[in-house]
Amino acid sequence: MSIERQETKQRMSRIVIHNDTIYLCGQVCKDASKGITEQTETMLEKVDELLGQAGSDREHMLSATVYVRDMKDFTAMNEVWDAWVPEGHAPARACVEARMARPELLVEISVVAAVIE
16 A cells, blocks of 8 residues: 655645545635636646546546635636636536635635546
């Protein structure tokens, strides 16, 4: 059994790979002063970067859990999400309203993906 951890700190690893499955830690936006659309866009840019670093891409996502601070932002977040997910490659997904680690954060995502063979 092989477990690879990347960018490990005391609290978490940004990427964990086990048996050709990639687990990303929760990703948030690059600039929390922006609105839900921009926060979602830059959060998904970070997911793209980490998936690439781990040997995968958005077409190989298995599941995603999206956390939004307020469900009033659900539609706007989904507009960005729907444009980002490749047609025919939507992962299993859950979306819940949650209190964030910092009040200015509007959205966070956790992703599981397969390694590209």
